[in-house]
Amino acid sequence: MGGGTSSYREIEETDCILLWGSNARETHPIFFHHLLAGLKRGAKLYAIDPRRTASAQWADLWAGLDVGTDIALSNTMAREIIHAGLVNREFIEHATSGFDTYAAMVEPWTLERGEAETRVPAAVIREMAHAYATAKRAIICWTLGITEHHTAVHNVMALINLSLLTGHVGRWGSGLNPLRGQNNVQGGGDMGALPDRLPGFQHVENEAVRAKFDRFYGVAVPPKKGWHLSAMFDAMERGDLRALYVIGENPLQSEADQHRATRLLESLDLLVVQDIFLTETAQRADIVFPAAAGAFESEGTVTNSERRVQRVRKTLNPPGEAREDLAIICDLAGRMGHPWAADAEAIWNEVRQLSPAHAGMSYARLEQLSGLQWPCYDEQHPGEVFLHGRLWERPVRGPRAPFSLVKHALPLDHLDDQFPLRLTTGRRLAEYNTGVQTGSYASPTRRGETIDVSPEDAARMGLVEGQSVRVTSRRGAVVAPVHIDPSLRPGLTFMTFHFPDDVATNLLTSDATDPLVGTAEFKATAIRIETGDGTPASRH
């Protein structure tokens, strides 16, 4: 199963933190409290981010790399660690495979080449590499700055490589931690809301696994994996996917390349949307099921970024005809001839029988212990605070951890004379995604959508704060006010997608995706900025 290897408490007791492609100060504020406790205890923080974010301002060093050069940076750090003799030989020999090939692959990545490709000064790369490798304990955290690229999977592997090189995994205070962006991203994946997984992250094309589920439910589970989100849109394009059932998502506004998403959603024979709001997507639906709000109007569990399964409880009655997701799905199943009981605890107990990693998590224990971290094999098991401890057993049991060969590849939406500026996207502290939940509370810090530009670019283009400009990419254009942001380097611009009704940022973004998992490259769009009278402002 995939999940953060460490607990939040470990970042308080680690010695070195690489915060990579994550502005946790704004996007995971309470996790950042744990991180700050670590800094107070003396840990070093290195922030690797194209923007000098609110998080980077807490860092000992900020590595302001060019968007999409994460693998180049990681490979350069790896070569430096190898050449400086700072690898953990003992760990590599006993617990990993593929080191020699990996070392050969990173060999061309000298500090000079790394600097040229990433634009992070060689001395900074060197210091980060040495600090990470020589720390007694070290943790790498990342967020969508690593995964919203066409090289999403390889970016993650590049970070894993660094941990294998130095033995910074599988021990207290050393680990690899993706910070999940939504309250149940982890749980959704764990429960099989992926095209190729059954609950417990068990692969649907594995016959033994499937047989277990077939026996348990008395029906044959479809033997082939399905499509991920981006592949679904491709299938709509081909006409292979004609009916779509969307639960709790607003793809019309959250997907990259909104023109295309709108066209494809409108072309469906049947669009069913189950949501707590009549979103832009729901407004185009043939059938809308009004749903209860997950966190406040339903019973169930969610799983957080430290693999902790926690109880969600009903605090309010849903309004009008809105019903819990579970009740709606079970009613649908009933109409299809499968009378399921819409009882959250009973369904959770099914999960416990089918997923060994969740077997020990009874509702009573989740209640009593404020949640449990998987894997939790039986009702006596306390849950594992960190993963992969087995890699430190001699001899190691189970498979060795493989080094991965990952190649640097720039974003697909390339910069040129027509589109010379890099646009990257992200969240702000007080807002969330397309704003359907956060739009209704009166945040005093809300200032709406802006196109954030560096002071240098603003001066060069003659832009002033608040000036309305036209932002154009290869896919579309929007009009937005300028905000001059000194945290941006020349050539880099930033927008959120929190206010899509005012400024539809995703009209601009690229639908280039990682071929392995379909993650869209939201972090790297090529744009140009023009002032109101149509004259190009972003000349070289």
Place this chain on the structure above:
Amino acid sequence: MSHDDIAFHLPPAPRDIPAAPAGPAPTMVPLTIDGRAVEVPSGATLIDACAALDITVPTLCYLKTLTPVNACRMCVVEVEGARVLAPACSRQVEPGMVVKTRSPRVNLSRKMVLELLGSSVDLSTAPGLAEMMAEYDARPERFHQSLTSAPSVSSAALASESASSASSAALGESASSAALGDSASSASSVALGDSASSASSVALASSASSASLAAGSVSVASVAQPVKVDNDLYVRDYGKCILCYKCVEACGTDAQHTFAIAVAGRGFNAHISTELDVPLPDSACVYCGNCIAVCPTGALMATPEFELRKAGEWRPETQAVTDTICPYCGVGCTLTVHVQDQQIVKVTSPFDNDVTRGNLCVKGRFGFEYVNRT
């Protein structure tokens, strides 16, 4: 990340269940509290040791998740052999300590703390304060008497050991007159100087008008002042502030590290302030509300509660309180949701929760309006 590995199985469980490395076993420290023996780890405080014996020590400025600042002096206890009373919240245990938590001296001190606070601060929304007042027979109204008939007593009398060793009936009287003379003289001069110099945020108590001063009647100064309402999420009613520093600590190095507020001013003019006293929207505040969560008097209050109280419709006894998980990012913060009449009226988080330690961000604490009916 073995993406297409259909043979994927969970790797074998480690032989030992992963855990934090065990530190060295703590030295146990024996001591006696209220005649009962107890052993606690070295480094523990007297309040920890009291907790081990189920002895409740009253506190205002203390919170397990914050660094003790010893501001309120409610938690003082008597340590045998010590000249002065010790704050239990921060005093570390020592071998052989003999501690009394409810001696007459302790009781008098706590009573005085409550009376001094009660005479100058609006404690009407401070949870548990009325019970504490009753328990220690605190009568803040004694400080509102006219001064004309009050004997002139040196302030030294207040602190004299003879006062505290007197019988409790006589003690109350002597302490009363002493404190009256003392606080009236100093407080009135502070208040006068203040109101004369500027429209400061520290106001005179309403009864201490110039007319009553002219008549020779002076009341103690209070911190009464208008409520600060400068944003839609929470209000600051510093007429209820006891300067416990908790909000400053929660905003600062104990949790949030935003440093939007600090204590400004000296003596009676000390007050919680943003930088240059600017309104919150012009300050560094990020509206996490972690200051509200730790405020012991209701001086900091989320707007829904403030509005409901103003309308006389705040009914905590009718509220359903349920724990759930925040709907936003993947950290998984526990939200304790307070619901009145099918409306969420307040969100907090448990201080003993390992994920949050009682802290939330602006979305978790305030971002619930989308499920409230308008």
